[in-house]
Amino acid sequence: MIWLTWRQYRAQAWTALAALAAACAVYLPSGHRPADLYAAAGLPACADTATGCAQAQAAFAASLRADSTVTALFHLGTALLLILPALLGMFAGVPLVARELESGSFRLTWTQGVTRTRWLTVRLALVGASTLLLSGLLSLLVTRWAAPLDRAAALPGGDGESALPGRFGPPVFAAHGLAPVGWALFGLAVGVAAGLLLRRQVAAMAVVLAVLAAVQIAVPLLVRAHVAAPVRADRAVALAPDRPGVIRIEGRRLYVSVPVSAPGAWVVSVRTLTADGRPFTGPAPDVCRPDVGSLAQCREAIDALHLTQRAEYQPADRYWPFQWAETAALALLSAAVAAACTVRLRRGVPA
Amino acid sequence: MIEARDVGRRYRGGWALRGCTWEVPAGRMAGLVGPNGAGKSTLLQLTVGLLRPTEGELRVLGGPPAGPRLARIGFVGQDAPVHRSLTVAEHLRLGSRLNRTWDRAWARRRIDELGLDPHRRAARLSGGQRAQLALTLALAKRPDLLVLDEPVAALDPLARREFLDSLAQARADSGATVLMSSHLVSDLARDCDHLIVLGRGRVRAAGPLTDLLAGGRDLEAYVLEQLEEAR
Numbered sequence: 001m002i003w004l005t006w007r008q009y010r011a012q013a014w015t016a017l018a019a020l021a022a023a024c025a026v027y028l029p030s031g032h033r034p035a036d037l038y039a040a041a042g043l044p045a046c047a048d049t050a051t052g053c054a055q056a057q058a059a060f061a062a063s064l065r066a067d068s069t070v071t072a073l074f075h076l077g078t079a080l081l082l083i084l085p086a087l088l089g090m091f092a093g094v095p096l097v098a099r100e101l102e103s104g105s106f107r108l109t110w111t112q113g114v115t116r117t118r119w120l121t122v123r124l125a126l127v128g129a130s131t132l133l134l135s136g137l138l139s140l141l142v143t144r145w146a147a148p149l150d151r152a153a154a155l156p157g158g159d160g161e162s163a164l165p166g167r168f169g170p171p172v173f174a175a176h177g178l179a180p181v182g183w184a185l186f187g188l189a190v191g192v193a194a195g196l197l198l199r200r201q202v203a204a205m206a207v208v209l210a211v212l213a214a215v216q217i218a219v220p221l222l223v224r225a226h227v228a229a230p231v232r233a234d235r236a237v238a239l240a241p242d243r244p245g246v247i248r249i250e251g252r253r254l255y256v257s258v259p260v261s262a263p264g265a266w267v268v269s270v271r272t273l274t275a276d277g278r279p280f281t282g283p284a285p286d287v288c289r290p291d292v293g294s295l296a297q298c299r300e301a302i303d304a305l306h307l308t309q310r311a312e313y314q315p316a317d318r319y320w321p322f323q324w325a326e327t328a329a330l331a332l333l334s335a336a337v338a339a340a341c342t343v344r345l346r347r348g349v350p351a
Numbered sequence: 352m353i354e355a356r357d358v359g360r361r362y363r364g365g366w367a368l369r370g371c372t373w374e375v376p377a378g379r380m381a382g383l384v385g386p387n388g389a390g391k392s393t394l395l396q397l398t399v400g401l402l403r404p405t406e407g408e409l410r411v412l413g414g415p416p417a418g419p420r421l422a423r424i425g426f427v428g429q430d431a432p433v434h435r436s437l438t439v440a441e442h443l444r445l446g447s448r449l450n451r452t453w454d455r456a457w458a459r460r461r462i463d464e465l466g467l468d469p470h471r472r473a474a475r476l477s478g479g480q481r482a483q484l485a486l487t488l489a490l491a492k493r494p495d496l497l498v499l500d501e502p503v504a505a506l507d508p509l510a511r512r513e514f515l516d517s518l519a520q521a522r523a524d525s526g527a528t529v530l531m532s533s534h535l536v537s538d539l540a541r542d543c544d545h546l547i548v549l550g551r552g553r554v555r556a557a558g559p560l561t562d563l564l565a566g567g568r569d570l571e572a573y574v575l576e577q578l579e580e581a582r
Contacts, residue, residue: 003448007441008434103435107428107500108485111399112449113492115418348402 001114001122008099009127012092016134023080023138026073027145033070037063038148046155053157060152064163074149074164077142081175082216084135085187089208092127093191094201097345101199120345124338128188135184143176150176154264154316168266168319170220177323182330187212189334189341196341219326225268227325230312233262237272237307239299247288247298254284256302258309264316275306352377352496352528353398358407360393366552367393371407373547373557375530380522382539383532384574385549391532392429394549395500398530399426412495422451425489425527429500431482433473440469442488450492458491479510483517490521497522499531503538515541536571548574550581 006013038044041060046053064071097120100106110116143150146167152158153166167176174183190211194204237258239245248255260267274280285301287293293301314322353375360368368390375381385391396402397409400416412420433442439462447453462469465483473481482502489497499518503511519542522529533539539546546563548556555577556563564573 001448004445007437007445104428104430104432105434107396107401107426107432108434108488109449110401111421111424111426111428112446113419113422113451113453114449115421348396348400 001119002126004109005123005126008095009092009130013130015091016130020134020137023141027077027141030069030073031145033067034074034146034148037067037070038152041152043152043155046157047151050156053155055157057152057155057157061158061163064149070149071164074146077146078172078175081135081139081142081180082171084138084180085183085216086209086212087187088131088135088184089187089189089191089194089212090205092131093188093193094195094204094208096123096127096192096195097341098195098199098201098204101195102201117342117346120342124192124342128185128338131184131188132181135181139175139177139180146176156261156263158263166264166266168264168314168316168322170224170266173220173224173266173322174216174326177320178327179323179330182327182334183216185334186215186330189337192341193337196344224322224326225266225314227322228314228318230268231262231265231315233260233311233313234273235260235309235311237305237309238303247302249284249288252283254280254282254288254302256307260309260311260313262311262313262315264319265313267311267313269312271310273308273310275308277308280305280307352379352412353530354410355397356408358394358397358404358409360390360397360402361405368397368552371549371552371554373554375528375545375547377528378526379545379559380529380543381531381545381547382543383530383547383549384536384539385532385534385555386578387534389549390552391534391549392500395426395498395530395532399424399498422492423495425492425494425497427482427485427489427497427499427502430505431478431485431502433476433481433484435474436472438470438472439467439476439484442473442484443469443491446488446491452493454491454493458487461487461491477510478505479507479513482506482510482514486514486517486521490525493525494527497527497529499529501532501534504533504535511538518542536574540570546570546574548577550578553581555581 037060041063042052042056043060045051046056100109109119149164150167153164165172167173173179187208191204191208194207194211195201198204198207235258237256239247239256239258245258246256256272257270260270272280285298285305287301288298355371355373358368358371359366371394383391383394393402397404398411398416400421409415412423414420416424434445437445443455443458443462446458447455465480465487467476467480467484473484476484486502503514506514515538518529531539531543544560546556546558546560547554560570564570
C-alpha cells in the first residue's frame with residue numbers, strides 16, 4: 001500500500017521537494033535582510049524602551065520603500081502560501097480517488113486483498129502527513145524570514161502607515177504562522193471529496209479552485225472577524241497641522257479620518273459618528289470648498305462638528321489564539337470531510 | 352459458492368437489478384449471458400463487493416463479499432482495467448503488496464510465457480496483452496472464486512481464443528469456481544457448465560447447462576428464446 005501510494009505520487013513528491021528546495025534557496029540566504037533593515041532603522045530601541053518609535057518607524061518605512069527585493073519577497077511568500085491549499089487540493093487531493101475512478105482501474109485496485117477502506121485510509125494518512133510537513137516547513141521558512149517585518153508592524157509609532165501589511169490582517173494571516181497548515185489540509189480534503197463526487201479530474205480541479213477561492217475570501221470577512229467580539233475604541237476627530245489625518249471630499253460627501261492607534265491589531269471597521277452618535281457622511285463645511293477657505297479654516301470647521309471616530313479591532317495579543325483556533329477548526333473540518341469520503345466509498349461506487 | 356436471494360440494486364436512474372435469485376455451486380464454470388444493459392456488470396460488481404445490494408442478500412464464499420473474504424475472489428473488470436502508467440513488472444509488485452496470498456514465482460513465469468516485456472507500460476500493451484495481464488493478476492492471488500466481466504468482448508478472434516484457452520487451463524490447474532459474463536453465447540458455450548440468463552434486470556433462467564438444455568436443445572436458441580420472453 002505504501003509502495004503503491006509512493007509510486008502514484010512520486011511526481012507530486014518530487015515537485016513538492018523541488019519547490020521546497022527553491023523556497024529555501026530564496027529565503028535562507030536573504031534571511032538577514034529584513035533583520036538588517038529592522039536594526040538599521042532603530043526599531044530595537046523602540047521595542048526595548050518605547051522611545052523614538054515614530055522616527056524609527058518612518059526610517060523603516062523609507063528603507064522598505066527603497067529595498068524593492070524585500071518587499072517583493074514578502075509578497076511572494078504571502079502569495080505562495082495563499083495558493084498552496086488550492087495547488088495541494090488540485091494536484092494531490094483530486095487524483096487520490098478520482099484517478100482510479102476516471103481510468104476504471106478502481107476495479108483492479110479495490111478487488112485486491114486490501115479493502116478499499118484501508119486503501120483510502122493509508123493514502124489519506126500518507127498524503128495528509130506529507131501535506132502537513134510541506135505546508136509546515138514552507139510556513140516556517142516564510143514566517144521566520146518575515147518575523148522582523150511582522151514585529152515592526154506590531155510596534156507603536158507606525159500609525160497604520162507602514163509599507164507592508166501586518167500579520168493579523170486578512171492577506172497575511174493565512175500565510176504566516178500555523179494557519180497555512182490548517183488551510184493546506186483543508187485544500188487537500190476538498191480535493192479528495194471533489195474527486196470522489198465528480199469522478200472526473202479536470203472538473204474536480206476547477207471545483208477545488210472555485211471552492212477554495214470562495215472560502216478564503218469568505219472566512220476573514222464572515223468568520224474570523226467574529227471569533228471574538230472586537231474591541232471598540234472611540235476617538236475624537238481632532239485635526240491638527242502636525243498630526244496625520246485624512247480629509248476627502250466627494251461632491252456632498254465628506255470623509256474624514258485620523259489614524260487608529262492599535263499597533264499589531266487587525267482593524268475590522270472604522271466609522272465616523274456625529275456628536276449624537278449617528279453615522280456621519282457629510283456635508284462638508286462651506287469653508288472646505290477649495291475656492292472659499294484655506295486648509296486651516298477647513299480643519300477648524302471640521303473640528304467644530306465634534307465628530308467621533310469609532311474603530312473596531314482585534315488587538316495584537318489575540319493573534320496566536322486566533323491562529324490556533326483557525327488551524328484547529330480547519331484541521332477538524334478536514335478530518336470530517338475525509339471521514340465522510342471513507343463512508344461514501346464503503347457504500348460502493350457504481351461503474 | 353455464490354448464493355443470491357432477491358438481490359436488487361437501484362441507481363439514481365432506477366432499478367438495474369431486481370429480485371435476482373440464483374446460485375453457482377463450487378467448482379462450476381458459470382456463464383452469465385444477456386444483452387447489453389441487462390445488468391450483467393452490476394451483478395458481477397455486487398458479487399465482488401464493489402457495490403452493495405440495495406435489497407436482498409448475497410453470500411459469496413459463506414458470507415457477504417467484504418473484508419478478508421475479498422482476498423479469495425479474483426476479478427477481471429470490463430475492458431481489463433490496469434494502471435496505465437505502471438509497467439507490467441510494477442503490476443506484479445502491486446499484486447504482491449496488496450495480497451496476502453500471492454504466487455510470485457507463478458506470476459513471473461506466466462508473464463514470461465506470454466512474452467510480455469516486464470518494463471513495458473500497461474498503456475502500451477495491446478488489448479489481448481492487457482486482458483492477459485489482468486487475468487494473471489487475478490489468478491496469482493490464488494482465488495477460490497474468479498469473476499470475469501466481459502473479458503473477451505474487445506479482443507480479436509485469435510486473442511479471444513488464446514484468452515479462453517488460458518482461462519480453461521488455469522481453471523483445470525487451480526479448481527477455482529468461475530463466473531464469467533458475455534453478451535455472446537458462443538464465448539460461453541465452449542467451456543461453461545452452468546448458465547445464468549439475465550434480461551432487463553431480472554434472472555430469466557439459471558441452472559446447470561445439462562438441465563437447461565435437456566432434450567438436446569441448442570444453447571444459442573435457448574438463450575434467444577428466454578430473452579424473447581423477457582421482452
